[in-house]
Each structure stands twice: as structure tokens, then as C-alpha cells.
Amino acid sequence: MATTTIQPQTTVHHDDGHEHEHHEGNFWTTYVFSQDHKTIAKQFLITGMAWALIGGLFSVIFRLQLGFPEATLEWLRPVLGGWITPEGKLDPEFYLSLVTMHGTIMVFFVLTAGLSGTFSNFLIPLQVGARDMASGFMNMLSYWFFFLSSAVMFVSLFLSTGPASGGWTVYPPLSALPQAIQGSGLGMTLWLVSMALFIVSTLLGGINYITTVINMRTNGMSFTKMPLTIWAFFFTAIIGLLSFPVLFSAALLLIFDRSFGTSFFLSDIYIAGEALSNVGGSPILFQHLFWFLGHPEVYIVLLPALGITSEIIATNSRKPIFGYKAMVGSMMFIAILSFIVWAHHMFVTGMNPFLGSIFTILTLIIAVPSAVKIFNYVTTLWGGNIRFTPAMLFSLGLVSFFLTGGITGLFLGNSAVDIQLHDTYFVVAHFHLVMGSASFFGMIAGVYHWFPKMFGRMMDDRLGYIHFWMTFVGVYLVFFPMHYIGIAGFPRRYYSWTNFETFSGWTDLNMLVSIAAILTLSAQFIFMFNFIYSIFRGKLAPANPWNSTTLEWTTPRFPQHGNWPGEIPTVYRWPYDYSKPGAKEDFIPQTVPYSETPESNLKHENDLIKLEMGSGSGVVTGNGH
Amino acid sequence: MSDMKIENMRIVEEPKKPLAMNPKKFGLWLFLTTVVMVFASLTSAYIVRRAEGDWKIFELPSLFYWTSIAIVISSITMHMAYLYAKKDNREMVQTLLTITGLLGIAFLIGQFYGWVQLVSSKIYFVGNPSESFVYVLSGLHGLHLVSGVIFLAVVWRKSALGKLVSGNLAQFEMCMTYWHFLGGLWLYLFLFLSLYR
Ligand code: HEM
Numbered sequence: 001m002a003t004t005t006i007q008p009q010t011t012v013h014h015d016d017g018h019e020h021e022h023h024e025g026n027f028w029t030t031y032v033f034s035q036d037h038k039t040i041a042k043q044f045l046i047t048g049m050a051w052a053l054i055g056g057l058f059s060v061i062f063r064l065q066l067g068f069p070e071a072t073l074e075w076l077r078p079v080l081g082g083w084i085t086p087e088g089k090l091d092p093e094f095y096l097s098l099v100t101m102h103g104t105i106m107v108f109f110v111l112t113a114g115l116s117g118t119f120s121n122f123l124i125p126l127q128v129g130a131r132d133m134a135s136g137f138m139n140m141l142s143y144w145f146f147f148l149s150s151a152v153m154f155v156s157l158f159l160s161t162g163p164a165s166g167g168w169t170v171y172p173p174l175s176a177l178p179q180a181i182q183g184s185g186l187g188m189t190l191w192l193v194s195m196a197l198f199i200v201s202t203l204l205g206g207i208n209y210i211t212t213v214i215n216m217r218t219n220g221m222s223f224t225k226m227p228l229t230i231w232a233f234f235f236t237a238i239i240g241l242l243s244f245p246v247l248f249s250a251a252l253l254l255i256f257d258r259s260f261g262t263s264f265f266l267s268d269i270y271i272a273g274e275a276l277s278n279v280g281g282s283p284i285l286f287q288h289l290f291w292f293l294g295h296p297e298v299y300i301v302l303l304p305a306l307g308i309t310s311e312i313i314a315t316n317s318r319k320p321i322f323g324y325k326a327m328v329g330s331m332m333f334i335a336i337l338s339f340i341v342w343a344h345h346m347f348v349t350g351m352n353p354f355l356g357s358i359f360t361i362l363t364l365i366i367a368v369p370s371a372v373k374i375f376n377y378v379t380t381l382w383g384g385n386i387r388f389t390p391a392m393l394f395s396l397g398l399v400s401f402f403l404t405g406g407i408t409g410l411f412l413g414n415s416a417v418d419i420q421l422h423d424t425y426f427v428v429a430h431f432h433l434v435m436g437s438a439s440f441f442g443m444i445a446g447v448y449h450w451f452p453k454m455f456g457r458m459m460d461d462r463l464g465y466i467h468f469w470m471t472f473v474g475v476y477l478v479f480f481p482m483h484y485i486g487i488a489g490f491p492r493r494y495y496s497w498t499n500f501e502t503f504s505g506w507t508d509l510n511m512l513v514s515i516a517a518i519l520t521l522s523a524q525f526i527f528m529f530n531f532i533y534s535i536f537r538g539k540l541a542p543a544n545p546w547n548s549t550t551l552e553w554t555t556p557r558f559p560q561h562g563n564w565p566g567e568i569p570t571v572y573r574w575p576y577d578y579s580k581p582g583a584k585e586d587f588i589p590q591t592v593p594y595s596e597t598p599e600s601n602l603k604h605e606n607d608l609i610k611l612e613m614g615s616g617s618g619v620v621t622g623n624g625h
Numbered sequence: 626m627s628d629m630k631i632e633n634m635r636i637v638e639e640p641k642k643p644l645a646m647n648p649k650k651f652g653l654w655l656f657l658t659t660v661v662m663v664f665a666s667l668t669s670a671y672i673v674r675r676a677e678g679d680w681k682i683f684e685l686p687s688l689f690y691w692t693s694i695a696i697v698i699s700s701i702t703m704h705m706a707y708l709y710a711k712k713d714n715r716e717m718v719q720t721l722l723t724i725t726g727l728l729g730i731a732f733l734i735g736q737f738y739g740w741v742q743l744v745s746s747k748i749y750f751v752g753n754p755s756e757s758f759v760y761v762l763s764g765l766h767g768l769h770l771v772s773g774v775i776f777l778a779v780v781w782r783k784s785a786l787g788k789l790v791s792g793n794l795a796q797f798e799m800c801m802t803y804w805h806f807l808g809g810l811w812l813y814l815f816l817f818l819s820l821y822r
């Protein structure tokens with residue numbers, strides 16, 4: 001189609017003089033092995049969406065088993081083949097594989113790679129004012145390592161012994177011994193290979209994000225003028241850099257135990273009356289290593305979503321974010337605390353109760369910065385001129401889930417209460433609300449909000465509203481009942497509960513949960529349709545559809561590699577000048593100098609004008625064209 | 626139009642680049658952080674596991690003392706090469722880099738024969754975790770050192786082609802940082818393994 005260049009509204013730079021840089025590239029270098037951060041972001045997004053679909057389908061299959069234990073699943077035989085038993089039931093070991101793969105896919109491939117990979121890549125250069133990442137080549141490698149990792153995991157789904165099935169936390173000895181469960185054979189080996197590649201991908205990405213944020217900001221973009229999205233991605237990358245290597249260590253030792261016969265995690269194991277040769281290992285050691293990554297990982301998943309929603313809520317409330325510094329501070333505090341609470345996943349491993357109390361206290365302290373964030377979201381909304389775009393609705397959904405899911409964290413964080421609740425559906429409810437749903441909503445909100453910048457077109461709002469309401473109601477219907485099921489003692493990861501008299505009272509609730517899960521998944525197809533349709537047929541997007549202040553909206557509608565055709569714009573003010581008293585419009589982009597807005601400046605900002613201007617040459621006009 | 630005026634405009638806050646660092650060098654430091662985390666987690670796993678008892682105590686191979694000396698000397702020659710590179714003394718740079726590389730390779734061979742010593746005193750990779758840990762820690766360090774030698778070869782080639790000039794030493798500096806880091810890492814591991822037996 002014709003290339004219409006829409007001039008950015010702001011304008012310190014007039015780019016008549018500059019020809020557009022043409023990056024001649026063939027199909028392969030433009031779309032496949034691209035080093036452009038925007039293309040790489042889209043690659044992450046689309047791969048992440050494909051995984052989300054697979055992970056979602058898996059969850060519906062095991063929900064069928066849990067909700068309708070009597071029903072026949074014969075009709076799934078064409079797809080699942082031998083995993084359907086001759087009686088038409090799901091194979092119990094395959095059930096465990098499904099649960100494991102669902103967890104692994106969602107936590108790592110969708111909410112880590114799909115979320116950080118997409119938005120850190122897309123937004124960091126655009127919002128700090130850089131032409132690309134510090135190293136485009138490493139960035140490309142980061143995606144291709146993720147792709148390889150995905151391919152390995154995908155292949156493992158089709159093994160005759162099935163994919164890994166020891167849970168996403170892959171605790172040994174279960175995950176170490178193929179004799180224990182089929183999935184711990186080749187499936188687990190591929191899981192480990194895939195995770196090793198994944199870790200390399202994450203580290204390559206993270207090194208790039210941190211370097212870019214620190215070294216490549218445009219003129220005037222001081223740390224205190226960075227949008228909260230950037231702060232969030234920055235902290236996320238730091239957490240990842242410090243915690244993923246630890247998962248690497250754990251995986252390495254597990255590989256040695258599995259394939260070379262060492263005994264880091266194995267000891268005194270009898271199988272069919274026969275003792276294994278492994279002595280002297282400690283399975284608890286694995287849990288320490290795993291959760292040293294595992295807990296920070298939950299924040300790796302959540303922080304980018306919080307950053308995205310901070311931006312969307314401020315923009316759509318037409319108000320400055322409440323407590324910018326408190327938001328940054330609480331993210332930093334969360335990032336630090338996330339490294340010293342891991343043992344709250346291990347309260348029932350026989351740890352010293354005194355140590356348990358220490359971890360209880362440290363864990364409960366996390367509630368403080370979390371509450372600060374919720375408070376700031378609500379106060380930003382308070383009295384705002386709220387626009388309910390789909391992105392805004394999903395952001396509000398995140399705030400809701402973060403609250404309801406975070407509160408149950410306080411129950412679990414008490415080492416005494418956790419004795420009853422550990423490994424029940426209560427935990428499942430907790431983390432699906434606070435991590436699963438909240439981060440997922442953040443990601444979806446980000447897609448709706450930045451779609452115009454990614455593809456130059458708008459997504460359909462009406463489909464967006466339907467998608468939102470079905471998903472929002474669906475998520476609560478799925479996960480709220482799980483609290484009750486969990487308090488009743490229903491253990492997680494059980495294939496069948498019909499043999500237990502105690503749990504027969506929960507049949508209806510389990511059925512409701514499963515139906516709601518199907519409803520929620522089907523709503524995602526509306527989104528998929530909207531997404532794909534809008535890429536090709538959506539309404540053309542204006543340059544700045546949400547009247548936003550940040551730098552990405554000053555680029556042309558289809559930014560080339562390099563982002564800005566002319567010079568990179570300079571930044572003069574923080575990103576949250578919405579509805580400033582006295583201002584002509586209800587937003588002032590970051591690129592507008594104070595000298596252009598005498599009507600709305602505060603006193604100390606007027607003083608800055610003197611610094612802005614050199615030898616008193618008049619005012620730079622803003623809307624020159 | 627407005628272009629003119631922008632010329633004589635000063636920016637309120639000059640872009641603060643607090644770490645005015647070459648992005649590649651900065652990236653290297655971040656990479657080193659991840660390596661530190663890998664070894665920190667392994668050595669703390671060692672401590673945690675050791676505290677649980679059932680821990681076999683044995684002597685480290687005597688060759689590890691000699692390889693430690695070799696790696697320290699290689700760091701010194703590396704640094705001397707750098708000083709000569711700043712003075713554009715290509716001949717000395719070549720010689721010293723060659724010595725550094727050879728010392729690195731000698732280190733690796735020494736580590737390998739250290740393992741042979743271990744095996745001959747019946748300390749196997751597959752055995753008590755205290756034995757396995759020695760192999761894992763020294764092996765993983767050795768792998769990193771292989772990458773260090775390759776990096777060194779790249780810099781050596783650059784110098785051989787005469788492209789290593791005093792104004793443009795960023796890559797050399799990165800190689801040097803990595804080399805010193807790996808030397809320090811080994812000394813830490815050696816000390817750790819000797820003290821926490
Ligand atoms: C107020 C803050 C929070 C507290 C006090 C808290 C506390 C806990 C505790 C004690 C457990 C262990 C329960 C058990 O296994 O018995 C747990 C599990 C979990 N939490 Fe939280 N949490 C909080 C916030 C979060 C957030 C923000 C996320 C993610 C974004 C999260 C994700 C998870 C996950 C994924 C698990 C389960 C892991 C598994 O066993 O598979 N939590 N939480």
C-alpha cells in the first residue's frame with residue numbers, strides 16, 4: 001500500500017532534510033533473521049501466542065478429566081491416540097504430562113518469553129529514544145535460542161513415552177528416575193535441553209535490555225523521566241540475570257544425576273525392593289536451587305505486566321500516575337525482596353520452624369510494596385477522566401486479580417497455615433490469580449494498547465469488550481471456587497479424586513470450573529480473530545491514537561529500522577503530563593519543551609526554561625505543520 | 626524552519642549517562658555477573674549439602690597448585706601485553722599474548738591431569754557429592770577458560786594483522802577483563818575447595 005508518512009505531532013525535529021533511510025533487505029533478513037527490535041518483538045509475540053494456545057488447550061483437556069470424571073474422551077483419540085486408554089479415559093501418566101507442560105509453557109514460554117520478549121524488545125528502544133537495542137545481533141540470537149528451545153519442547157510432546165511429567169518444578173527424585181514415571185525418560189531430557197536453551201535466550205535478551213536502558217537513552221531522558229514500563233522491564237531483566245543462572249546450575253546437576261549417575265539429589269531410593277546405587281544426595285537441595293530462581297521468576301512474570309498497566313492506566317485516566325517515585329521504589333523493593341523469600345515454597349520440607357518464621361516475616365513484608373502499587377493504581381484512577389478502552393479494561397482486570405490473588409499469598413505465607421494449604425488447590429487459586437491471570441491480562445492489555453504502533457492499524461473495540469468480559473468473568477469462575485476446594489484439602493496434581501469419599505461433595509463445583517475454563521479459552525479465539533483480522537483489515541491507526549505522551553508515538557506510522565526518520569527527539573519532561581491545569585490539551589508529550597507551554601508551567605518549570613534556551617532566541621513553535 | 630532555533634538551544638538536563646561505558650564492555654560485565662551467579666549457586670549448594678553430613682574428605686590433586694600458579698602468571702603476561710599495546714609495541718604484544726595463550730592451554734592440560742590424579746586415588750565423578758562437586762566446579766571453570774582462549778586467539782589474530790592499535794583497544798580490554806576474571810574465579814574455587822573440605 002502507499003506509504004503515507006504521518007508527521008509526528010511534536011516537533012522539535014523537522015525532517016524534511018532527511019531522506020528516509022532505506023534498509024534494503026531480502027525476505028530473510030527483513031522478516032526472519034531480522035535484527036530490528038520491532039520485528040523481533042513481533043516474533044516473540046506470535047510464538048508466545050502459539051504457545052498460549054497450546055498451553056490453554058492442554059488445560060482444558062485435563063479440566064475435562066477433573067470436571068467430568070465419568071465422561072468418555074473417546075472423541076479425542078484421533079488427536080491423542082494412545083494417550084486415551086481403551087476404556088476411553090485419559091491416561092493417568094499423560095494427565096501428569098499435560099499438567100507439567102501446561103505449567104512450563106505458561107510460566108516460561110508465554111509469560112516470560114512472550115511477555116518480556118515482546119514488550120521489552122518493542123518498547124525499550126522506542127520509549128527511551130534509541131534506534132535499536134545495544135546489540136541487534138544478540139537480540140536476534142535471543143529470539144532464535146527461544147525458537148530452538150520451543151522446537152525441542154514441541155518435539156517432546158510427540159514422544160511415545162510422553163513429555164516431562166514431574167510438574168513444572170521438576171522435583172527429583174521423580175524427575176530424575178525414568179523408572180518412576182515414563183515422562184522422566186526422554187521427555188525430561190528434552191525438557192532440560194529446552195530449558196538450557198531458554199536460559200541462554202533469556203540472558204542474551206536481559207543483557208541487551210539492561211545495556212540499552214543504561215547506555216542508550218536519548219538526550220534529556222534522565223532516569224526520573226523514564227516511563228514506568230521501562231523501569232519495570234529494567235528491574236525484570238536484572239532479576240532474570242541474577243536468578244536464571246541458578247536454574248542453570250540446578251538443571252546441570254540434575255542432568256548429571258540423570259545421565260551420568262552422580263548423586264547430587266538422590267539417596268536411599270528403593271524401586272521394587274531393589275536399592276539404587278545413588279547415595280548421599282539431597283532432594284531438598286534441588287528445591288533450594290529451584291526456588292531461588294522460582295520465586296524471582298514469578299516477579300519476572302509479573303513486573304512487566306505491572307509496568308504496562310501503569311502506563312495504560314495513567315494514559316486512560318488522563319491523569320499523572322500517582323506516586324511515580326513510590327511506584328519505582330516499590331518495584332525495586334519487590335525485586336530485592338524476591339531473592340530472600342524462596343523458602344516459603346518449602347515450609348513443609350521439614351525445615352527448622354525458627355527458619356520458617358524468618359521466611360514468613362520476609363514473605364509478609366512483600367505485601368507492603370505490593371499494597372503500595374495497588375493503592376497508587378486506585379489513586380491514579382480516582383477522579384480521572386476514565387476512557388474504557390479494551391486495554392484499560394484489561395489493566396483494571398489486572399489490578400483486581402493482583403489484589404484478590406495477593407491476599408491469599410498472605411495466608412500461604414504463614415508457615416503454620418501453609419501446613420494445611422500447601423499443595424492444595426488453594427495454592428493453585430493463589431498463583432493463577434496473582435501470576436497467571438494478572439500477568440496474562442497485562443500482556444493482553446499491552447497488545448491492545450500498542451497494536452497500532454506494531455501494525456499501524458487499530459484492533460476492533462467491540463470484539464475487545466466481548467473478549468474482556470468473557471475472560472474476566474471466566475477467570476473468576478475458574479479460580480475462585482478453587483479456594484474452597486483447596487481449603488477442603490483437595491490436593492493439586494491428582495488425576496482422580498472420585499475414590500475419596502471426602503471430596504465427593506465437590507463434583508458440581510469442579511464441573512462449574514471446567515465449564516468456565518472452556519468458556520474462557522473460547523473467548524481467546526475472539527481475540528485471535530481480532531488480532532489477525534486487524535493486522536490486515538483493521539482501521540488505519542492515527543499517529544497517536546490514545547493521545548499519549550511517550551516517545552513511541554512520535555515515530556511514523558510504520559517506523560523503519562532506526563525508528564525515527566530524522567534525528568532522535570529530545571525529551572524535556574516526565575511522561576505523565578496528563579490534564580495539566582492550564583494546558584491547551586489534556587496531554588503534553590515528553591518532547592515539548594517548557595518554553596512552549598508557559599500557560600501550564602509550574603514555577604520551578606519556568607525556571608528550567610532559562611536553561612533550555614541558549615542566547616534567548618524565541619520560543620520554538622510546537623505545531624508547525 | 627524551527628531547525629535553526631534548535632541549534633542554539635541547550636538541553637535542560639544533558640543526557641545523564643552515568644556509566645559512560647562502551648555498551649559491549651557493559652554487556653561483558655553483565656555476562657560476568659551471570660557466571661558469578663552460576664558459581665555462587667554451585668558453591669552454596671556445596672555448603673548446604675556439606676552441612677547435612679555423609680561427606681567424604683580427600684586431598685585435592687597436587688597439580689592444582691601448579692595450574693594455579695600458571696593462571697596467575699598468565700594474568701601478569703596478559704597485563705604486560707596490554708601495557709605494550711598501549712605503546713603500540715606490536716612485537717612484544719604478540720610474544721606476550723602467545724605466552725598467555727600457552728599458559729592458558731597448559732592450565733587446561735594441567736586441570737585434566739589433575740582429574741587423572743584424582744581418578745588414580747579413587748576419587749570418581751560418580752560417587753559421594755563431595756567428589757562430584759570437585760569435577761563439576763573445575764570442569765565448568767575449564768569450559769569457560771576454553772572460551773577465554775578462543776577470545777584470546779581472536780585478539781591475537783587482530784594483533785597479527787596489525788589491527789590492534791593503541792586508540793582502539795576496546796576488544797583487547799574486554800578480553801583482558803575476561804581473562805583476569807577467569808583467573809580470579811579459579812583462585813576462588815581452589816581456595817574454596819581447599820578450605821571447605
Ligand atoms: C503478597 C504477596 C505474596 C505472598 C505473601 C505469596 C506467598 C506465597 C506462598 C507462601 C506460596 C507457597 C504456597 C505453597 O506451595 O504452599 C506461594 C505460591 C506461589 N506464588 Fe505467591 N505470594 C505472593 C505473591 C505472588 C505473586 C505476585 C506471584 C506471581 C506473580 C506469586 C506466584 C506464586 C506461584 C506461581 C506459586 C506456586 C508455585 C508452585 O508451587 O507451583 N505469588 N505464594
Ligand SMILES: [Cu+2]
Nearest residue numbers: 295342344345
Ligand atoms: Cu514465592
